[in-house]
Amino acid sequence: MKTLIKNGRIVDPSQNLDAVMDLLIEDGVVKAIEKKITEKADETYEAKGLLVTPGLVDVHTHLREPGLEAKEDIVTGTMAAAAGGVTTIACMPNTKPIVDSSILVSGIKDRAAREGYVNVEVVGAITKGLEGKELAEMGDMAQKGAMAFSDDGHYVSSTRTFTLAAEYISAFDKILISHSIDHELSSDGYMHEGVVSARIGVPGIPALAEDVAVARDILVAEYTGARVHIAHVASKGAIELIRQAKKRGIPVTCEATVHHLTLTDEACADYNTATRVSPPLRSKDHVEAIREALKDGTVDAIVTDHAPHAPEEKDVEFRYAPCGFCGLETSLGVILTELYHTNLFTINEIIGKMSTEPANIFSLNAGSLKVGNPADVTIIDLNKEWIVDSMKFYTRGKLTPFEGKSCKGKAVATMVAGKFVMRDGVVCTR
Ligand SMILES: [Zn+2]
The missing domain is CATH 3.20.20.140 (Metal-dependent hydrolases)
Incomplete structure (x- = not known):
């Protein structure tokens, strides 16, 4: 299974990286980060204007x-x-x-x-x-x-x-x-x-x-x-x-x-x-x-x-x-x-x-998009405006002091070991 995340701004402090690049994921791990990846993938995610981070x-x-x-x-x-x-x-x-x-x-x-x-x-x-x-x-x-x-x-x-x-x-x-x-x-x-x-x-x-x-x-x-x-x-x-x-x-x-x-x-x-x-x-x-x-x-x-x-x-x-x-x-x-x-x-x-x-x-195998690392990825829209509404939470403990707060910036997709677990705020079925 290959997934290509295209045109995202990759911010990865573990490699001092902050640049618009493509990220190729294969079999759950990071396969390549390059300016332009043309390799064919099973799925391509267009991340133009979005942040791609560990x-x-x-x-x-x-x-x-x-x-x-x-x-x-x-x-x-x-x-x-x-x-x-x-x-x-x-x-x-x-x-x-x-x-x-x-x-x-x-x-x-x-x-x-x-x-x-x-x-x-x-x-x-x-x-x-x-x-x-x-x-x-x-x-x-x-x-x-x-x-x-x-x-x-x-x-x-x-x-x-x-x-x-x-x-x-x-x-x-x-x-x-x-x-x-x-x-x-x-x-x-x-x-x-x-x-x-x-x-x-x-x-x-x-x-x-x-x-x-x-x-x-x-x-x-x-x-x-x-x-x-x-x-x-x-x-x-x-x-x-x-x-x-x-x-x-x-x-x-x-x-x-x-x-x-x-x-x-x-x-x-x-x-x-x-x-x-x-x-x-x-x-x-x-x-x-x-x-x-x-x-x-x-x-x-x-x-x-x-x-x-x-x-x-x-x-x-x-x-x-x-x-x-x-x-x-x-x-x-x-x-x-x-x-x-x-x-x-x-x-x-x-x-x-x-x-x-x-x-x-804690010496975890995480926090980095270096080639060969698990493809745990967060895709973020820095400018997405949203209001905290605990009724939309997945957690059972809804109470939060941030209820009703206007926020700017949100994760729009989450990937664990190369698999999407959340897209557009909705957790994917397993
Ligand atoms: Zn404590």
Whole structure:
């Protein structure tokens, strides 16, 4: 099977490429990128005026399967990814049961390979049951292909346990992903502690809760030499600690979410439960610090932290709402609208942070259209105007703080291993 994508502007940070070219795909892999390819193909896709990029890679999602299918499952979650132009996702282990053994890692991988629409990587738990006490079977899970380890949703509070985990995983060159928020400092709050929380009378979570946790994680990375990846960095203090740690050569990387890059705590002012998330949406000075860090390379990747919940779970008072919301179908559009069309970032920078760099951190065979690589491709119309309408989402967790937002820029086709999984916003039948 040969597919020829013609006349697209190919933007591929992995080869420093930004030029109008043809892309030939054969048997699921990239066969050639040239100015003009005349070879006959089974299908030709005219991409004139469109962007052709390596498929987007989102290393922080929650697919909720097994056990929490009222929120999402592997099928609906990967359909949402395909719709959003995302070709590889990594799912977090806070399911029911928790992904803390190799049988669960292979179970998810098998089901995703059979019924998923995009590539699924699995993040295993650091501790059994995410309880922060006994180490999970990380070696076994690594053997079954776990991408990394995380107790996401929980901070591994015990420094001893986290250090043991770091020593253990460095033996097989894996990465710990830390949900770095001090539990004791954050457990009494529901949103960012600041002017807005004081004004609307909601108990706040100080940015300090994030800063101290990140500081500890950096020290453990330095002491053990293990690679630590800080999930969803949202405070300017944490950003500065990571910047300094990188300068000192400590093996630490980090990601920022779409919402922490584009929304402030003002979004919580009307008690909309769609805005309740961990870490919380912060004030403008924090958002600006994260953007600056994305620019100077302190922040390595943009992620969604796609965390769907059943609608009725979010239909409660602000403080009782579970943290998180869906993000796979809005991430690209929101980032292009807020960071590209505002001239803050180049398209190369954005594709780098949403595809090539996260793939490199976790050594994934993704994020590049080099000849011989899997043909995971996202085709983007940079100027397509659209309005976020959650009723059109494929995810089960419809609630989003971006509801009704006018966006500019959207994925118009998604291809995984040379096969279209989405065209014109519609996910293709398998
Ligand atoms: Zn988290």
